[in-house]
Amino acid sequence: MTSLVVRSLCPLDVPAVVRMEGELFGAGAWSRESIVEELSGPGRWYVGALDGDTGELVGYAGLWFDGFDAQVMTIGTDVAHQRRGVGRRLLGELLDRARTLGAGAVLLEVRVDNEPALHLYESVGFERMGLRRGYYQPENADAWTMRLDLRRDGADQRAGQRADQRADQRADEGDRG
Numbered sequence: 502m503t504s505l506v507v508r509s510l511c512p513l514d515v516p517a518v519v520r521m522e523g524e525l526f527g528a529g530a531w532s533r534e535s536i537v538e539e540l541s542g543p544g545r546w547y548v549g550a551l552d553g554d555t556g557e558l559v560g561y562a563g564l565w566f567d568g569f570d571a572q573v574m575t576i577g578t579d580v581a582h583q584r585r586g587v588g589r590r591l592l593g594e595l596l597d598r599a600r601t602l603g604a605g606a607v608l609l610e611v612r613v614d615n616e617p618a619l620h621l622y623e624s625v626g627f628e629r630m631g632l633r634r635g636y637y638q639p640e641n642a643d644a645w646t647m648r649l650d651l652r653r654d655g656a657d658q659r660a661g662q663r664a665d666q667r668a669d670q671r672a673d674e675g676d677r678g
């Protein structure tokens with residue numbers, strides 16, 4: 502893979518995303534129906550990374566913007582293409598999009614034992630906020646809630662508290678990015 506092309510995901514990408522979901526998330530993988538719903542859901546923005554040589558979809562990621570903050574819904578890189586910058590590029594696209602939308606912060610949940618994702622998120626400035634016990638089902642695995650403040654001064658405490666409350670409300674929405 503000499504170059505990477507990033508574009509919006511479309512319905513034709515669903516089979517490749519379903520395959521990668523199964524390989525990357527196992528029992529916690531989203532169903533085909535969930536993926537189709539997500540791609541056209543309100544406030545959602547999904548992108549795919551393609552191998553510039555072969556056109557193969559090698560990664561995907563999605564964001565939800567609720568008018569205040571953005572939530573990383575998911576991010577994944579095909580097993581055969583990991584550790585080559587795909588995930589970092591996709592996360593960068595999501596953060597750029599969140600800034601363009603005027604989001605105050607970006608939120609996400611990540612399994613406490615997911616070292617690759619934790620390293621990726623912390624390397625771009627996400628901070629751990631709290632622990633959600635049993636967040637991932639059926640594995641019953643715990644999740645860190647993480648947050649990246651996009652406000653320039655990072656000092657608007659009241660907005661931060663509102664974001665935290667909305668993160669609580671979204672705990673049942675099923676995001677895992």
Ligand SMILES: CC(C)(COP(=O)(O)OP(=O)(O)OC[C@H]1O[C@@H](n2cnc3c(N)ncnc32)[C@H](O)[C@@H]1OP(=O)(O)O)[C@@H](O)C(=O)NCCC(=O)NCCS
Pocket residue numbers: 525526575576577578579582583584585586587588589590610611612615616617618620621624677678
């Ligand atoms: C997390 C994930 C998307 C990273 O994708 P990737 O394309 O391999 O990531 P990149 O090559 O861009 O690496 C970016 C950073 O992630 C971290 N990272 C990636 N793989 C790692 C590993 N195996 N161990 C430790 N850190 C790792 C590093 O900080 C890395 O930066 P560096 O290469 O400068 O050290 C990928 O591992 C994945 O798809 N995992 C399964 C799905 C998943 O767990 N998604 C996250 C849900 S919260």
